[in-house]
Amino acid sequence: MTTAAQKLAQQNRGTIFVEDGEILRIEKFDGEQFVQRIRAPKCAAAAKAGSFVHISCDETLPMRRPLSIMRAQDDWIEVLYKTHGWGLHLLAEKGPGDVVSVLGPIGQPFRLDPERPRVLMIGGGVGIPPMVFLADTLRHDSHYSAHAILGSEIPFPFPLVPSELPFPGADDALTSTMPLLESWRIPTRLTSLADFDGCYLGYVTDLADQFLTQASDDERNATRIYACGPTPMLQAVATLAAKHKVACDVSLEEFMA
Numbered sequence: 001m002t003t004a005a006q007k008l009a010q011q012n013r014g015t016i017f018v019e020d021g022e023i024l025r026i027e028k029f030d031g032e033q034f035v036q037r038i039r040a041p042k043c044a045a046a047a048k049a050g051s052f053v054h055i056s057c058d059e060t061l062p063m064r065r066p067l068s069i070m071r072a073q074d075d076w077i078e079v080l081y082k083t084h085g086w087g088l089h090l091l092a093e094k095g096p097g098d099v100v101s102v103l104g105p106i107g108q109p110f111r112l113d114p115e116r117p118r119v120l121m122i123g124g125g126v127g128i129p130p131m132v133f134l135a136d137t138l139r140h141d142s143h144y145s146a147h148a149i150l151g152s153e154i155p156f157p158f159p160l161v162p163s164e165l166p167f168p169g170a171d172d173a174l175t176s177t178m179p180l181l182e183s184w185r186i187p188t189r190l191t192s193l194a195d196f197d198g199c200y201l202g203y204v205t206d207l208a209d210q211f212l213t214q215a216s217d218d219e220r221n222a223t224r225i226y227a228c229g230p231t232p233m234l235q236a237v238a239t240l241a242a243k244h245k246v247a248c249d250v251s252l253e254e255f256m257a
Contacts, residue, residue, distance in 0.1 A: 015046050015105070016046075016103065016104060016105065016106060017040075017042040017043055017046070017102075017103070017104070018101065018102070018103050019040045019041070019042055019043055019101070019102045020099050020100075020101060020102075021038040021039055021040040021043075021055075021077075021099065021100050021101070021102040022038065022039040022097065022098070022099050023036060023037070023038055023039075023094055023095060023096055023097065023098045023099070023100065024037040024038065024039055024076060024096060025037040025096060026092070026094070026095060026096070028092075029155065029156075029157040029158070030154070030155035031082065031154035031155045031157075032082055032083040032092075033080065033081070033082050033083075033154070033155075033157040034080070034081055034082075034083070034091075034092045035070070035078055035079070035080050035157060036078065036079050036081075036091070037076050037077070037078045038055075038076060038077055038078075038079070038100065038102060039075055039076050040053075040075070040076065040077050040102045040104075041074075041075035041076075043069075043072070043077055043102055043104050043105055044072040044073065044074065044075055044076055044077050045072075046105050047069050047072040047077060047104070047105040047133075048105070048109035048110070048133075048137070049109055049110045049130060049133040049134035049136070049137050050068075050107055050108060050109035050110040050130050050133070050134070050228075050251050051068075051069050051072075051104065051105035051106065051107050051109055051133075052066050052067060052068045052069060052104065052105065052106055052107050053066070053067055053069060053077065053079065053102050053103060053104030053105060053106065054066050054102075054103040054104060054106065055067055055079070055091065055100055055101070055102055055103075056100055056101035056102075056103075057087040057088060057090045057091035057100065058087070058090040058091070060090075061086070061087050061090065063087070064101075064103060065081075065085075065087045065088060065091070066106075067079040067080075067081050067129075068080075068126070068127075068129040068130050068133075068228075069104070069105065069129065069130075069133055070128075070129035070130075070132045070133055071132065071133060071136060072133065077102075079129065080128065080129045080157055081126075082126070082154075107251075108251075110130070110134055110226050110249060110251065111249070112137075112138075112141075112144065113224050113247065114143065115222075116221075116222055116223060116224035116247055117143050117144045117145060117222060118144075118145050118219060118222040118223040118224070119134075119138060119144050119145065119146040119147070119223070119224060119225075119226060120146075120147050120148075120149070120208065120211060120212075120223055120224075120225045120226070120246075121134055121135060121146060121147070121148040121149070121225075121226050121227070122148075122149050122150075122151075122204050122205070122208055122225060122226070122227040122228075122229070122233075122237055123148070123149075123150045123151070123204075123227070123228050123229060124150075124151045124152070124204055124227075124228075124229030124230060124233040125151070125152055125153070125154075125229055125230060126229070126230070127227070127228030127229030127230070127233070127251070128150050128152070128157070128228075129228075130228045130251055131148055131150065131226070131228060132178075132180065132181070134226055135148055135181055135184060135186050135188075136184070138186070139184040139185070139186060146186050146187075147167065147168070147186070147187045147188070147211065148178075148181055148186055148187070148188040148189075149188070149189055149190075149191060149204045149207050149208055149211070150178060150188065150189075150190050150191070150204070151190070151191040151192060151203065151204035151229075151233075152190075152192055152194075153192060153193055153194055154194070155194075155196070156178070156190060156192075156196070158178050158179060158180065159179060160176040160177070160190070160196065160197065160198060160199070161176070161177060161178075161179045161182060162175040162176065162177070162198065163175055163176070163177035163182055163187070163188065163189070164182070165177075165182065165185065165186075165187040165188075166187065167187045167188070167189050167211075168211055168214050168215065169207070169210035169211040169212075169213065169214045169215075170189050170200070170207065170210065170211075171200075173198070174189050174190075174198060174199065174200050174207075175198040176189075176190050176196065176197060176198030176199050177189065177190065178190070189207060191203060191204050191206070191207050203233075203236065204229075204233065204237075205233070205236045205237055205239075205240050208225075208237070208240055209240055209243075209244075212240070212244040212246060213244075220244055220245065220246055223246050223247070224246070224247040224248065224249065225237060225240075225241050225246055225247070225248040225249070226248075226249050226250075226251075227248065227249070227250045227251070228250065228251040228252075231252065234250045234252065237250060238250065
């Protein structure tokens with residue numbers, strides 16, 4: 001008898017690759033955060049929103065570090081990380097032209113629900129990258145209407161720009177957004193307890209509660225939440241979804257190794 005784990009392994013056979021990935025670009029942001037673009041064509045072609053990769057940060061470290069894929073396009077992927085630990089510190093020291101071993105894509109990607117085309121993406125801290133990847137997927141499918149709420153207690157890993165897109169349930173003073181999602185025409189608002197300019201002063205779930213409260217019954221019935229972030233945040237999102245009787249998918253994102 002074939003077990004569920006064996007069936008999953010059979011389904012994933014031939015979909016996970018090991019590649020020598022050339023670093024194409026690296027950007028540094030406040031809070032020791034880095035966005036790294038790596039040429040990995042096989043991984044890029046197979047990756048989906050919610051996938052991650054295992055990266056060998058340095059030849060001196062045998063253990064790979066798992067990082068969520070933030071974008072996958074053409075022959076490259078992008079990852080966002082904070083230098084949490086020696087391995088990621090060494091990875092951040094590498095520059096264009098350096099090569100790292102990439103294993104992936106790994107993990108269960110988000111599955112879109114055609115019956116619930118109104119999507120609310122909630123990403124907190126290290127859970128922001130999968131939401132960006134999901135937003136990139138949704139912008140190419142006119143069946144879905146997407147909104148995003150992103151939260152961080154350290155400076156966001158992108159410049160804050162004023163949004164021209166309305167966001168249901170948000171006060172007019174909440175104007176700051178992520179430039180990339182704004183360019184994709186996905187209404188997005190930012191939250192933080194650090195009182196960043198133009199951001200909601202509170203938790204992602206507080207603003208999400210306002211978003212869902214102002215929605216009609218039909219809108220809530222058509223909504224599915226996709227969330228990624230620390231465990232306490234995901235627990236709060238699940239509670240919020242139950243309160244409003246909204247479908248919800250969560251993806252656990254934790255530091256490992």
